[in-house]
Amino acid sequence: MLTVRTPASTANLGSGFDCLGLSLPLATTLRLWPAPETEIKPLGDLLRGTPAGPDNYVYQAMEVVASAAEMPLPPLHLEIESEIPLARGLGSSAAALVGGMVAANEVLGRPLSRTELLNLASREEGHPDNVAPALLGGFVVATFDGKAAQPIVFQPPETLGVTLLIPDFTLETAKARAALPSEYSRADTVHAVSHAALTAAALASGELDALAGAMQDRLHQPYRAALVPGLERILAGAPAHGALGAALSGAGPTVLCFHRAGGSTAGLHAFLRGVLEAEGLHGQVLDLTPDREGTVVRGTFDENP
Known part of the structure; x- marks a missing residue:
């Protein structure tokens, strides 16, 4: 077999x-x-x-x-x-x-x-x-x-952990892509290039404290936020609850948070579940390693x- x-x-x-x-x-x-x-x-x-x-x-x-x-x-x-x-x-x-x-x-x-x-x-x-x-x-x-x-x-740093918030509802990629604009300003393009490069550099170097700023986005997350209830609150608030950085996973609706492996994620879990409950949604929160x-x-x- x-x-x-x-x-x-x-x-x-x-x-x-x-x-x-x-x-x-x-x-x-x-x-x-x-x-x-x-x-x-x-x-x-x-x-x-x-x-x-x-x-x-x-x-x-x-x-x-x-x-x-x-x-x-x-x-x-x-x-x-x-x-x-x-x-x-x-x-x-x-x-x-x-x-x-x-x-x-x-x-x-x-x-x-x-x-x-x-x-x-x-x-x-x-x-x-x-x-x-x-x-x-x-x-x-x-x-x-x-x-x-x-x-x-x-290979990502051994100190990098992943927390996923996986809502119970689905979101088709075609619908998520349809929400995006056909053109971007020069300022948003420069923002995307610089932040993508900084994200890659932070993960490659192990300088994980840079992730919260590096993972900011103007390309797709602001336009898809209406399709993922609570996304804006998670992106803004997750770092205060133990996340190194947060992002929409692919086209969503799953949200990814990086954390330091080995540390407690209880506060982050409570925050994510609280956002779900506030939006009247259900889902699961998982801790993984890459x-x-x-x-x-x-x-x-x-x-x-």
């Missing part, structure tokens, strides 16, 4: 729109083995209602690799499980895409390199901010010119054991 584990991811981290991402230890797991005919089984509550046939997004990702490699996929049994809530800004589609692509590449005998897989995934998503950390792990700064991604990966491995493959797919 072949097993492929692909982690969740959080993107943007403030002003790093479509280019900054961090891998998180919630995973989509695929299990595959040869079968007389192809069978696709999404498992678990989070995937209830997702397609159980060739129109499943994971299998479609596998077909993208088969087409690029000009090789047919053999009949197979595919089971899909996920810990990543859908449409919450945690890279669930990127994990499905990358996991499916890596699985297909293994099934077909690895015709494509990891660089080629990343380029394919970036083309499918349109940007590399989620697919790069999902594939490579750690913190990733990446660009994409429409054909090739250029990532730089480094994922450092990216996509992991175990076992083999052998049509002729």
